[in-house]
Amino acid sequence: MLSPGTAIAVPGFRIQGVSLLGSRRSSLPARAGVLAATAALLLAGTALPASATQITSIQSTSWSYIDSAQPKKSFADPAGDAPIGAKTDHGKKHVSKSYFTFDLSGLRGAKVLSAELSGKETAVADCSAPRGTELWVTAPVKKAPTWDDQPRELTKLAGPGSLDVCPSDYLDWDAGPVLQQAIDAGRTSLTMVLRLPDNQQYNPRFGRTYRPMLYVSMDKNQPPVTPTALKTGAHPCAETPLVRRGGAAMSATVSDPDDYSFEAEFAWWPVDHPDQRATGIDYVYGSGAYFDPDSQLADGVTYAWQVRAKDSLAASPWSETCRFTTDFTPPATAPTVTSTDYVYEVPGKGGIGIPGDFTLDAGGDTQVVGFQWQAGFTDSGYVAADRPGGTATVRYTPRDDGPMSMSANGLDAAGNYGPSGDYRFFVARNGPSMTCTPARAFLGETRQCVFGPHSTDGATEYLYKIDDEPEVTVPAGPDGTAAISVTPTDAAKSYRVSVRARMTNGNLSGDGGGQIDIDRGAPTVDVPADAMVGKPVVLTLHAVLPGSTSFTYDWDYGEPVTVPVGPDGTARVTVVPDRPYYHTVRVYSTTAAGLGSATNEESVMIGSDEPTITSTDFPECCEGGYETTPGTFTFSSSLPGVVSYTYSFFGAAPVTVPAGPDGTASVTLTPLSTDTQYLDVTSKSADGWVSAPGYYRFYPKSAAPPLTCDATGNLRPGQVVRCTLTPVQPGLASYGYRIRANETTPDVVVQPNADGTGTFEFTAPPTDTKIFLYVDAWSANAAGQRTETSYESYYVDPDAAASRVTRAV
Known part of the structure; x- marks a missing residue:
């Protein structure tokens, strides 16, 4: 259960101090239902819609009661419950009223949309008697009342509504009108009296007691607070700054007692033309409001501006008025940059850590009142000119050596940047020297290395490190030098010495030193x-x-x-x-x-023991002899004592052949296709050593006979076609062909003519539909080894005209 004063916030909606006092029924069912439903939604974690209002709860801050039996005594904040009506004590009648005061200081300016006041009965003399409890607003009180000094009772609140139980744990009254009346009257507190009506007040049968605290749950809205902390850019409202393009952003601190999401309305106008007032809205989430009117501003105009905060129901008063003047015209002249301390010539002057003066000159452009400069990648700053259009001196200390540049822009009073002027210069290297004795030595031998200052820069100490070790400082002697001893012992380390001198001007020089020359003794x-x-x-x-x-x-x-x-x-x-x-x-x-x-x-x-394979008939480099033609392959080895070779040709089972007296062997192999041929060979020595395999790849040429026929294109069913085969295969003994259409005919052998050619005829098969027809032809030698196939293709079409055009294949 939420206790009074607890704040609950959800995006766009706030509820503070919703008090859930158990089971309840209101005589104001609509409003009470809203409050109860809202609280239930919050407890269930359900988001509420955005609203400018706030549901809040306040409780009485003090209470007192009066007693007719002690008419001149006040009873302020006593222990126990609050009595109303009559009771008899030891034969003596006491008649009481109870007063409750609420602090309204936090509700200044609020609009109360609805409110209910609630209390709890703790004891009832006779539950059969009708409940007549009344709640009245009293005149303001300055001290606790007594029976003889009661504040005037001004307004009676409607109610109460209650559950049909006795005693009731919840009684409520409609408090909205009286709260609004008190707030509008500027009252910071409100006192109410809980009493019985005159016709019940003196009858003990109607007497009751209440919990000594009343609660008000309300839905209210307070206007946002008048904005404060106004600024134009970084300038407070009291100034009238000269601003460049983008420099007139207006900002303020704003707040709304009921919400953290609302609007800030900015207004601005030329001072000379208040009728040209323009406005812009910033949707605030938090406390900072911002608006940049840059695109709507003219050059050379003085503007006034102010801001107010607004929620959906109310607005704050307008803030104080601020002013600014626009200047959008930048200087036209690029500054010149010169220096006699640092020049462009190589090897240059100065060095890292040695300051030099650079003169920036606006060239008489009176718009320029200062310069923004930058040197290297990290160094920059602003310096004022000695007069509008005049000069300024920048004392700059380089951080790097080698070629560098300094650029500068002229700035006017509004901060507008003019064009850039550049100056290039060269910074001399000024790292300390290092000389080691002996100049070169083995690992484990100690060196004496002496650091010396660069030129006339002098040195008071040296900071050095070896590789990535921590930096060490050694003082310089009277002559400006310092010596260290180094004994290299780790062959994996570089032993590069990086050293800087603390020059007599107090700055550090650039890096010097170098690599210690070590003979690392590698075998x-x-x-x-x-x-x-x-x-x-x-x-x-x-x-x-x-x-x-x-x-x-x-x-x-x-x-x-x-x-x-x-x-x-x-x-x-x-x-x-x-x-x-x-x-x-x-x-x-x-x-x-x-x-x-x-x-x-x-x-x-390490030399390879794999055999060498050679062939003049089928060289490895390029296309060799024809398919089905035998070729000679020779095996040799760099190993002594080779007695045999074992080869495998194109995936066939291994074959072993003896080596000749010269350690070589030759074999004859016949490729039967134009596919890439594979030959793998190992050698075997007399001691039983088997070598790694040698690999040979070669590529036979096709010996397929060219095929020419006296018809091309489409054939008619029954058409006779004559074909000729021309010899290519060495040792050709016969030709062969087959016809493939709806079915494949058996192979047909054709004997060569006297000139070596072969001829044959075939007839296109009968068909009622269009079909494909293929002619495959080949040659074979006396061993029956076939060549690859030549072929022709046709389209047999019952509707085609016969073609007798002869073409070569």
């Missing part, structure tokens, strides 16, 4: 020139780092192996490559003191 590796896959290969490791006692190496990134360094500074290790071509060996050495050298990573070329 070298000797690899035999005849290294072969599958054969032991002896690698010779040579130590370079003085004092090395062991090598650690790995082959093809496998498990590291450590071997001792021999007296001659070398070690020999054996590996057996399991595949040809490129392998990797990595090796580093370690001294007795545990100092590790850099790692040398060598690429080792």
